[in-house]
Amino acid sequence: MSIKTQPITLTVNGKQYGPVEVPEGLMMIDFLHEYLDLTGSRLGCGQGICHACVAILDHPSGTSEEIRTCITGAHFFNGKQVRTIEGHAEVDNQGEVVELSPIQQSFLDHYSFQCGYCTPGFVNAATIFVEKLQREPILRDQLEGAIEQALENHICRCTGYVRYYEAVRDVVLKTPGLLKETV
Known part of the structure; x- marks a missing residue:
């Protein structure tokens, strides 16, 4: 018996891949790890609960969302644009990090992290949150609740969440234009 495959073409971290023949039913996390050698997204629970595996799906409208790659098939991403943890930092021609996001x-x-296993998911969630604030600033007094809502689905088994929240708050407070003082 042979494994059925279908081609996919997608853009990951600004680079187009495909068409690539991929087994039907292959989860996106396995595609990222095995086909693209992008191993930053972590397989945590394998059930879509912990969100360590999330990647960013960019929509043509300029909005984006988190997608759990451990429960979403690679073929879902056919023709789409995706960002992984490897796509956040600025790198030089040799692939060395020049500047972190x-x-x-x-x-x-x-x-903000201890073992770092959940960090890629938190970075992706925080990035989406900051990008949303760039499009739609919120009132300063809504910031704490907005951070909680942006990160609430992510599970960290080591450190708790205070330092993640503090790091996100710090970025928002230091970035002009993300907050409004009055309506």
């Missing part, structure tokens, strides 16, 4: 740097500055 503001979220990544803030997570380091705040010692």
Whole structure:
């Protein structure tokens, strides 16, 4: 018996891939790991609960959302644009990191993680949150609740959540235009 495959073409971190023949039913996390050698997204629970595996799905409208790659088939992403943790930092021609994204740097500055397993998911969620605030600033007094809502689905088994929240708050407070003082 042979495994049925279908081609997919997609853009990951700004680079187009495909068409690539991929087994039907292959989960996106396995495609990222095995076909693209992008291993930053983590397989945590394998059931879509912990959100360690999330990637960012960018929509043509300019909005984006988290997609759990452990429970979403690779073929769902056919023709779509995806960002993974590997796509956040600025890198040189040799692939060396030149500059971390503001979220990544803030997570380091705040010692936001211990084992780091859940960090890619938190970075992706925080990135989506900051990008949303760039399009739709919120009132300053709504910030705490908005951070909680942006990160609430992510599970960390080591450190708790205070440092992740502090790191995100710090980025938002330091980035002009993300908050409004009055209606």
